[in-house]
Amino acid sequence: MQLFSVDTDFEYVIRKPEQQRICFGSGQSRDTSKKGASPFMRYYTLEDNPNIGPGSYNVSESFNAIKTRPCSHSISKKGYSGLARFVKPIHYVEDYPSPSDYNVSSFPKHVKPQKYPFGSTSERKAIHVNKNPGPGMYVSKEIKGITFQHSFGGRVKMQLGVDLKCCSRNTDTCKMCGKKPTGDYWHLNNKIFLCRMCMTREFQEQVKFKKRELELFRKIRDCSGIHIHEGTDAKIWLMHPAIVKQWTRRETYLSAYLKD
Numbered sequence: 001m002q003l004f005s006v007d008t009d010f011e012y013v014i015r016k017p018e019q020q021r022i023c024f025g026s027g028q029s030r031d032t033s034k035k036g037a038s039p040f041m042r043y044y045t046l047e048d049n050p051n052i053g054p055g056s057y058n059v060s061e062s063f064n065a066i067k068t069r070p071c072s073h074s075i076s077k078k079g080y081s082g083l084a085r086f087v088k089p090i091h092y093v094e095d096y097p098s099p100s101d102y103n104v105s106s107f108p109k110h111v112k113p114q115k116y117p118f119g120s121t122s123e124r125k126a127i128h129v130n131k132n133p134g135p136g137m138y139v140s141k142e143i144k145g146i147t148f149q150h151s152f153g154g155r156v157k158m159q160l161g162v163d164l165k166c167c168s169r170n171t172d173t174c175k176m177c178g179k180k181p182t183g184d185y186w187h188l189n190n191k192i193f194l195c196r197m198c199m200t201r202e203f204q205e206q207v208k209f210k211k212r213e214l215e216l217f218r219k220i221r222d223c224s225g226i227h228i229h230e231g232t233d234a235k236i237w238l239m240h241p242a243i244v245k246q247w248t249r250r251e252t253y254l255s256a257y258l259k260d
Helices: 039-044 059-064 082-086 196-205 241-255
Strands: 163-165 185-188 192-194 218-222
Touching: 185 196, 192 196
Parallel strands: 163 218
Antiparallel strands: 185 192, 185 218
């Protein structure tokens, strides 16, 4: 560890810097005369009175010293200037008296209310309220319209009004008559098939199936009306696919309101 000696005889003196006589370090007198002024400065410096205060001006002498005076026709004796010097002064007249100016001589007499309204003792007709709901209050419990089949992660499929069976060869036969159905026919889980004639007869007579069982049947048709396969999986369109799609949507919408 290193030790240092301290000199106690040394006197520390702090001296303040001398204040300058004026700012910016210049002692020259300022020239406030027109000497060295530009023509622009001389035009706007009309008077040269360096030692006169604001309260020492003589208004009359200053006005007489002005060389360029305003036009005498621009000031009117009526106190207006410009185009408004010939306009007649507008006198404001109060059209409505104040509340204190009203003088009510006497208050009207107190009117005694009548025993019967409108001076009539006849019985009033009772208002009969129609408790029947209006047209906008009817609510149909059955929701009609196009229904869709949803699946998790899959496409949304429209539930057709008539199921379409696409196959190269249709081998479905009617359960009642044993014949091959033509056109639209009915099926139950694609296992039991009924033609239109047998379905109509069963709804009327209910020989083999009950009414609850017949309500589970759905209408179906094969694809022979829109395309042909000719024994293969390929399709030869008999109608344009856009027309088939439009026709299917229209049929699905109408099937919700028109039932066979």
